[in-house]
Amino acid sequence: MKLRLHLFEFEDLPWFPRVIRAGMMDYLRFMISSLGIYQPIVPLLRNALEQTSQASMLELCAGAGGGTEGVVRTLQTTGLPAAQVTLTDLYPQPAAWQLLASRTPGLYFAAMSVDATAVPAHLGGFRTVFSAFHHFAPPTATALLTDAVRQRAGIGVFEGAGKHWAEILLALTVLPVAQLLITPFIRPFRLSRLVFTYVVPLIPLFTIWDGCVSILRMYAPEQLLALAHRADPQDTFIWQAGKVRHWWGPEVTYLIGLPRNLGA
Known part of the structure; x- marks a missing residue:
């Protein structure tokens, strides 16, 4: 599917209740972690880190x-034992991040708000964007990549889908049922998550809408490359984009950019 429709997602709206947004994000985190959605890109990411001499x-x-x-x-156990990551967001979620940091060595977070289109210079490292690049319209998506180019920071953009109509069908049928079944097991425990899932089911309803719209808003690999070349008109980075498939079927769409002349 190459059609891209930039419809709105509720979680992007500034007035959207924080408690509902947090419930939706907790569900997304649980599913991504439990299913190992991004494991197929580990070799690509490890290669990018090695080429930029970073951990x-x-x-x-x-x-x-x-x-x-x-x-x-996985990076820590497959050749990069020093691998670490610092989580940032325009709307930080330190409570959720603290839980991850407590159980994942090498995972840290910055509690301040961080604009992905203007990252503070003191926040270094190979930049990654997981399950979020589709939120940005082309001008803002280009600005995000331009900031990485300007600061000569390698960057990897990853979306946990292949942009197929079948994925929208799953978002409308199977995934809502899964959300109702797994919500009691999501940690950290939030009473509000139970209330807004089972009593007033706003979290599942908004998740269905945002899930379908996310796929429609995703950029195909050729569109990602077009954005990258717009952000890097001087061709100072090496860009590659494509899809990799998980062993059980799902695909991950990616864009990776590495600065040229890394030894200079």
Whole structure:
């Protein structure tokens, strides 16, 4: 599917209740971590870190932090024992991140608000964006990549889907049922999550809408490359984009950019 519709997602709206947004992000983190959605990109990420001579990652737009939790553990056990990640977001979630940090060596977080299009210079490391790049319209997406180019920071953008109509069907049918079944097991425990899932089911309803819209808003690999070249008109980075498949079927769409002349 190459069609891209930039419809709105409720979680992006400034007035959207924080408690509902947190419940949706907690569910997304739980699913990503439990299913190992991003394990297929570990070899790509390890290669990028090795080429940039880094072991530290800076996750932008981290949400509840499910993107790199399993990834950093796998990196640590497959050739990069010093791998670590610092989670950041425009809307930080320190309570959720503290839980991840307590159980994942090498996982840290910055509690301040961080704009992915203007990252403070003191926050170094290979930049990653998991499950969030589709939130940005082309001008803002380009600005995010431009900031990485300007600061000569390697960057990897990863979306946990292949942008297929079948994924929208799953978001409408199977995933809502799964959400109702697993919500009691999500940690940290929040009474509000139970209330807004089972009593007033706002979290599942908004998750269905945002899940479908996320797939429609995703950039295909060729669109990611077009954004990258717009952000890097002087061709100072090496860019690659594509898809990798999980052993049990799902795909991950990615864009990776590395500065040229790293030894200079």
